[in-house]
Amino acid sequence: MLIGQFRQNTTATRCASRRWGLRATAALLLLVPLVATYAGEGARAQDEAEPLRIAVLFPFTGDLSDFGQPFLQAAELAVNQINEAGGVNGQPIELVQGDSATSPQQAVEEARRLIELEGVSAIVGPAGSGETLPVAESVTGPAGVLEITMSATSPALTIANDNDFLFRTVISDAAQGVVMADVAREQGFESACVLYVNNAYGQGLNEAFADRFTAEGGTITAQVPHEQEQASYASEIASCTEGDPDVLIAAAYPESGRVFLRELVESGDAPSVIFSDGLQSPDMFAELGWEVFEGSYGTAAGAPETDAAATFEQAWEEAYGEVPAVPYLREINDAIYLIALAAEQADSTDSAAIRDALREVANEPGTAVGPGQEGWQEAVAAIDAGEDVNYEGGAGSVDLDENGDVSKGTIIVWQVQGEAIETTDSREIDLAAEDTAGTPVAGTPVS
Amino acid sequence: MAQAVEKSVVEREVALARQRTTRWSQTLGPWVPWLLIGGFAAWSAVARTDQFVVGVIVGSLYGLAAVGLTLIYGIARVSHFAHGDVMMFAAYLAFFALTGAVVGSQTGDVVFPFHLGQLPGATEPIWRFSFGYGLVLAILIGATLAVPVLLAIDRFVYQPLLRRGSSTAILAVASLGVAISMRGVMLLIWGPTGRRYVGGIRTTVDIPGLPRIVADQFFIMLAAGVLATAAYVVLYRTRLGTAMRAMADNADLARASGIDIAATRRWTWVVGGGLTAAAGCLLALQSQLSPELGFILLLPIFASAILGGIGSPHGAFLGGLIVGVVGEVAVGLGVISPGYKMAVIFVMLIAVILLRPRGLLGAQS
Amino acid sequence: MTRRGNLLAIVIVALITAFLVGLPLLRTGSISSVVSFLVPSLATMAIFAIVCIGLNVQWGYTGIFNFGVVGFFMVGAYTAAIVTKSPADGQFATYIGGLGDALAAVPLPGAGAWLPFLVAIIAAAALSAALALPLAWPIVRLREDYLAIALIGAAEVLRRIATEERWLVNGSRGLGGIPRPLAGWVNADAYNYVFLLIVVVLLLLVYVLVDRGIRSPWGRVLRAIREDEDATAAAGKDVVAFKLQGFVLGAAIMGAAGALFAFQQGAVSPETFTHFFGTFIFWAMLIAGGSGNMVGTIVGVYVIWGLWSTTLQLQGFDLPAFVEGRIPHLRDTLVGVIIVVVLLVNPRGLVPERARVSRWLDRRVAAMRRSEAAGD
């Protein structure tokens, strides 16, 4: 450094002075933010009178972008209901959008923006486990901001390094895998192969299914992972069906499902297929042809047959028309309600305070309250009266355990009937009580 | 004394050098790769018919695109890292011509009022294909529209760089920039969701002794075959082809012998780009349209071109077939996970680069 | 020329700074939130700057055409994760390594807070270099476009391995719960500042090391190889050996940056390390800033990542729905266009390479000029 300075001062003085001037300007410009810090005022005021700001961090672009818009509708539905019923702490909730772009890196940047610049008290999202984990570990956990994901189902989130700021309103993949295995056995299938998307979601489903299926006496012939972007899945399908399984378990997204399901059928002697929730896509079936998969079963995290679920459906129909067969809408709705209730209970918009109140309002004991305008009004009245409340949501009872997970949930069984996806069964699962797991509770077909 | 010893070294070398011409390895050596490839092809055609057929179909498309790549490299002197994206871009243009769809919002497409799908009977399936004459027209239009785009890119990006005497590497970086921009444009206009020309399950054709083949795949193979033959005819039976090959051999010499360098360059982009675009459309027919697919295609296409020998069009086509078949069959054996398909292709690429850098049919430089 | 170039660079840097600071300020009106937003962003930039310095050693100085940056970056990140984490409990995660506890138990003052991380960074650089060497050994003497496609392939294979091999790095689930250096020593509020400090110190260290290397006879040989391999060979230099050294040093630097990235993110998974994010962005930064110039590299990182960040800011404002839903795509397109435009308009980048770099030679020439001037 000294040498460089020396040279410039001595050899090309005229030129050097100008260059130093430029450098100084550059340095000054870079210093602006730092200087401004000290000139600026103190920390952001956590005013009691401030409205509650909740952010959604949804995949509006990227691989899962199909889900972004319905997800946002679900969040808006809850926010509108609460606001029409008087808001939280007497103020309407403000909803802020962020785009995770289905990319961990962008999700992290966005979470940081939502927290620091938008000043939100809680984030709902992001969608995938691959994004949720870095967001929780590097942004919301250290910053102490509540994060509730509605769809990240990887078991790894249970043990995330999140300072207890990460929660989820969706049950782990294990539940769905268990029900898929039950359905397969009930249909009388002896052997099965699993074709799963090679990510946290597919892997979790694959494991849960395989464990349960073999425990129930079935045989797994193959477990084949696949990538999302492929020109052809011929070799994956071939490896999967090589052992002549009775049924193929497809745990994937529509993006790849479109391609491999078509190739599967075209290959001729295709086995029956059971679909995961990722493939619960009417668009995909319409494109492939409904008649091809007539009578095939699938599973999804779904609504229990409770009043709360009915309330949600009714509200959705009033607002937007028919409830689309998109997963996790109820979970989003529940997440917003939980945050609002906890904020009401804590009488604060401070993230930590909301977090502390979250389990109180979600778990027993307490007066059961549900979603919807009326539900909100009842809940606020109960809280004002100093009573405990226990939120029972559209997706289930949403009881949060010490890890921030829900262990009780409802898995629906759906079937392709005609040109529609119809729910035929709905089963409650309690992963905490292993021996009772998967016992059909509401065995009667719906619809 | 030492001098004498050294002298005998020289003389022994000289004797050996003259002997060496008659070694068996020199006569048999060139046939070894062909025996290996032929043996593998025969074995996989019998033992792994399913994967072999898929490999041939996908491979013929890799091959077509690799012919385009090898022409563009050999004549226009661009290491074209935007090649996969050009394929996808052309496929999307055909998609637009057929359906008129561009993404207007997050919920649905805005449909352009005039499109081929509106023509009477354009979507009525021909024979057992899943598509009608509309798609054939759309592919032609897609390929035709892609060519001027390529010519413009060459005119405004690659040529100025070449004129400035930029290195291969700079051109490759520029083509990477082009690839990223093209991918971005596709994402902007058509969104990230995968598309396809025609939905539904396609009709299959049963031929005794063969696996079920989707009728569309006959079309793909036929079209690939016709295009490859056409390319061969253009390159080896026309004045233009002679000029192109002369330019690939030695641009200065070609200029000296009165060949219009600029025009030949343009025609190279037309022929090479057209083949690439057609390969993209056919690939989209085989699987789907997706902006992300472009970059993924790059490795197999380059592997095909290098395997066949850069600068050798028929080598590139053959290379494509080999890459396609080996990739599919290798993961079809069940020994390695299908996720390693690209790894198999990568290993082939490295092996060729190391063992036979001029490729199977490439001229020794 | 240089003056105009410098002016342009300053104007662009100023513009980016104005956007980076101004947009959030406009949004929040609170300077402290802007600062707490920008501090982690600066840390990210510093990490990316380290990657770009690595790429600059490879491309800017040695002329090796690495389109597989993401491979080395990822290897570094994963290495850091498995070195610092506790051993796998097998419940949700299987991976090899997990030396964090063992290293924390080493009887050194406060070992738990720094030793695993120091080891992790060194291991990340070493493993990255160890992978780069056998990979580059056969192909470094090849044509540059073969090298590029081979490295794209290699990076893709590394990504596949990370996705497929669960026993190694937990497969597609990735690794979470990566500890952070010095986390125990400071409270959570101040941590972002501490981390920024750590990253900047490492950036400076890498900068000084590379700068010293490049401004030595070693760097002179690298630059000569970049210009003309045959002529450099005729000047008595073992071209392949020097290219390998440049490549391996660059890869090691990328690996170290990957380790820092893992600490920052706290979780790594294969889906983070896309070619776009892990390779193309760095190329855009290097080309925009000026390859062959360390300051230029850092300016490039600042400009491109600032642009990136700024586009995210725009989401806080009301925009037409058509634009709003496409901001990331617009930004991706812009990255590509920037590469092309810079190559066409100003191939030397915002801050062009300095003509002569050897520090000893510089000093001698300066002295000679001085004495000549005195003699006149």
Added chain:
Amino acid sequence: MTTVAIREQPTPTAALQRDAILEVGAVTKAFGGNRAVDDCSFAVGRGTITGLIGPNGAGKSTLLNIIAGALRPDTGVILFDGQAVTGLRPDELLCRGLARTFQIPRPIPTMTVLENLVLAGPDQTGERIWNAWCRPAQVGRQEDAIVDQALEILAYVNLIHLRDAFAANLSGGQKKLLEFARTLMIRPRMVLLDEPAAGVNRTLMRQLAEHIEEQCHDHGVTFLIVEHDMDLIARLCDPVIVMSQGTRLFEGSFDEVRQDPAVLEAYLGGQVK
């Protein structure tokens, strides 16, 4: 041992009798089907300035590239100072004292004249990166010594006034001179010059010729010069080797060469063709 298919060939023994610094034995190099160098053998005597001439396409430059290690021969052997150096890299040859220049001079264009010379300094400690990091003082001392040597050589070849000019901005002749100066940096025992006179003006050429003679006579440097300029050959070279169609046609003094009918035939034949 059965010998197969030995073609009739002038035996190299005559050349090998003398004290040779460089021996080329039965070197063959083919590009595609075209044999650029075809079973060529000769020797270069120590301390001579040997000319290598021949019509265009005779394989002179290819042979020079093979000797200098830039190309690998298909068959054949090259001995430098009695040791086999076939297939060694250029830098390994340089270590042994064999330097070369290029037909079209190739200094590093983005470096100054001085830097180009300093680059060529042999055995630089600072070329190991850990030395650059850890022992800057030692590197600096050596760098100073190399700069002194480079300045000395620059003064010797009369390029000192261009010390800080970029090599890209030099004239063709100056570049040739710079390349010649570069070979001197390693204190060579033998220098291969590829058309040193091509495109060089008379003054510079005379200067160059003087330097070559001086180096040869005063420092015992052997030169092998590929050249088309017969004046230069006539002035400097003895002996002169004539190549035609990839092989050695004739060897002798310049006067002998000029009168040999086979040589004339080769030249005229080459020109007619």
